[in-house]
Amino acid sequence: MKKYQSSDPFKDARVTSGCAHMNDQDDPVTMILRLKDVRKTAHNWKTFQSGATPGRIVIPSEVNIRDTRQIPFEVDPPLHGSFRSLLDPWFKRPLEEHYQETLAQQVNALVDDVLKAESIDVVEDFALCLQSRALTLLLNTDVGEADTWISWGTHVFRSEDDPLDGDKAAILYDYIDEKIKASSPNPEGDLYSVLLAAEVEGKKLTHEEIKGIMILTFAGGRDTVINAVTNTISYFAQHPESLDRLRKEPEIIGRAIEELIRYFTPLTQMGRVVTQDTQVCEHAIKANSRVSLCWASANRDESVFESPNDVILDRKLNPHVSFGFSHHNCLGATHARQIMRVLIETLVAKVGSIDIIDFEENIENLGEFERKVGFRQLNINIHPR
Amino acid sequence: MAKITFITQNNIPVVVEGEAGSVMALAVENNIAGIDGDCGGVCSCATCHVHVAQEQFALVGEASEIEKDMLELDDDANEYSRLCCQIDITPALDGLVLTVAG
Numbered sequence: 361m362k363k364y365q366s367s368d369p370f371k372d373a374r375v376t377s378g379c380a381h382m383n384d385q386d387d388p389v390t391m392i393l394r395l396k397d398v399r400k401t402a403h404n405w406k407t408f409q410s411g412a413t414p415g416r417i418v419i420p421s422e423v424n425i426r427d428t429r430q431i432p433f434e435v436d437p438p439l440h441g442s443f444r445s446l447l448d449p450w451f452k453r454p455l456e457e458h459y460q461e462t463l464a465q466q467v468n469a470l471v472d473d474v475l476k477a478e479s480i481d482v483v484e485d486f487a488l489c490l491q492s493r494a495l496t497l498l499l500n501t502d503v504g505e506a507d508t509w510i511s512w513g514t515h516v517f518r519s520e521d522d523p524l525d526g527d528k529a530a531i532l533y534d535y536i537d538e539k540i541k542a543s544s545p546n547p548e549g550d551l552y553s554v555l556l557a558a559e560v561e562g563k564k565l566t567h568e569e570i571k572g573i574m575i576l577t578f579a580g581g582r583d584t585v586i587n588a589v590t591n592t593i594s595y596f597a598q599h600p601e602s603l604d605r606l607r608k609e610p611e612i613i614g615r616a617i618e619e620l621i622r623y624f625t626p627l628t629q630m631g632r633v634v635t636q637d638t639q640v641c642e643h644a645i646k647a648n649s650r651v652s653l654c655w656a657s658a659n660r661d662e663s664v665f666e667s668p669n670d671v672i673l674d675r676k677l678n679p680h681v682s683f684g685f686s687h688h689n690c691l692g693a694t695h696a697r698q699i700m701r702v703l704i705e706t707l708v709a710k711v712g713s714i715d716i717i718d719f720e721e722n723i724e725n726l727g728e729f730e731r732k733v734g735f736r737q738l739n740i741n742i743h744p745r
Numbered sequence: 746m747a748k749i750t751f752i753t754q755n756n757i758p759v760v761v762e763g764e765a766g767s768v769m770a771l772a773v774e775n776n777i778a779g780i781d782g783d784c785g786g787v788c789s790c791a792t793c794h795v796h797v798a799q800e801q802f803a804l805v806g807e808a809s810e811i812e813k814d815m816l817e818l819d820d821d822a823n824e825y826s827r828l829c830c831q832i833d834i835t836p837a838l839d840g841l842v843l844t845v846a847g
Contacts, residue, residue, distance in 0.1 A: 396814060399814070399818055400818065403818045614785030614786070614787075615785065615786075615787055617785070618784055618785060618787045618789060664811065664814075675787065676787065677787060677788050677809070677811050678784075678787035678788065678789055679787070679788050679789050679811050679814070679815060680787075680789050681789075683789075683790075685818075686818065689790070693783065694783065697783075697785075
């Protein structure tokens with residue numbers, strides 16, 4: 361098997377049943393596996409709610425390590441829409457020229473550094489640094505803050521041994537508390553200051569609401585971006601001809617970004633809590649139980665995608681759900697897409713080939729399934745053009 | 746060359762001209778309000794939803810199954826809905842009027 365490949369462990373269950381079951385800390389989950397069912401469920405926020413106990417729609421559940429509600433992620437309409445109206449313009453800033461130029465400078469500097477190094481671990485030495493520095497742009501804060509975030513490691517919740525490390529979560533929560541307290545309202549400032557100055561439905565945001573937005577901004581874009589960047593590098597290591605092709609056909613970079621994000625699906629699934637007895641693809645689901653929208657399975661649905669297990673860089677029709685679907689689609693998607701674009705453009709301009717030395721995959725255990733979501737380590741030599 | 750009119754949510758018609766590519770890309774180039782085209786035109790994000798003028802629907806034709814599946818879950822969709830990333834500009838579209846949905 362090729363090193364970059366991401367298998368489709370859900371295939372048999374998706375085709376034969378459409379659903380699967382996994383336990384998670386004694387709060388079981390019915391996983392929804394087909395694209396159409398995933399989309400319908402994501403759209404039906406009344407029956408499949410996000411505004412449950414904070415942490416419960418995340419899999420593995422964070423109920424035991426978090427009390428703060430992540431906003432707008434764990435809020436249902438109509439209040440959800442009011443928060444999105446406030447936040448959407450801020451999270452669209454990656455479309456601005458200055459933002460893109462600064463991001464390109466960051467990525468160029470990082471690629472120049474790794475081209476000089478003997479060998480690097482893509483996860484620690486590249487993806488984590490790239491993600492952290494880019495996040496200073498999204499927050500409109502000092503780039504030096506990235507050093508603190510890099511020191512936290514690859515996942516703000518997950519340590520190497522324990523996927524739900526409460527101590528590690530506390531580092532982030534305490535950091536955000538301090539930052540909010542040290543900030544003053546300023547609509548032109550960083551995200552903390554902008555939120556302190558903002559109103560939603562005619563009311564100032566509370567400390568707890570600002571904290572919930574900031575936790576989402578930090579946590580939602582951490583291991584997802586790191587997985588996307590690391591998997592993309594592993595793909596180009598095995599497909600130098602794709603770097604050549606994108607150099608000759610830059611007009612397909614947009615499609616290539618969507619295809620790599622579909623194929624690797626950096627976030628495997630997201631949960632919902634069921635508000636009333638219902639059914640999904642003829643499976644009965646009880647009120648107050650959990651379902652998951654399994655983006656990773658939906659993105660390989662053979663009834664929708666031709667050759668779903670192949671990376672087709674210029675795939676024209678690609679209705680993937682890697683950024684979710686409907687009301688709760690990913691707030692950070694514009695930032696993530698811009699990171700992917702700048703990364704690919706920089707690799708195309710500067711890199712001739714990449715050799716993989718060794719690697720350790722990051723495998724998720726999901727009941728009967730095991731899914732590779734990325735790498736714990738990916739050691740490479742990277743060579744200039 | 747085709748002249749295409751977009752009617753945005755404040756009911757102001759904006760006429761733009763395009764030669765090739767998708768109608769979504771043309772709209773984004775011209776900053777048409779309400780057409781974002783987040784996914785770049787691969788039918789993944791549904792942020793380029795338009796209503797085609799009824800008498801002109803034959804010009805653009807029916808949506809594909811994949812596009813219909815996307816539109817099915819859009820609360821603003823009707824029988825003249827299209828995702829305009831899936832409409833290619835041709836001279837035959839000259840005079841087309843599209844109302845931005847939502």
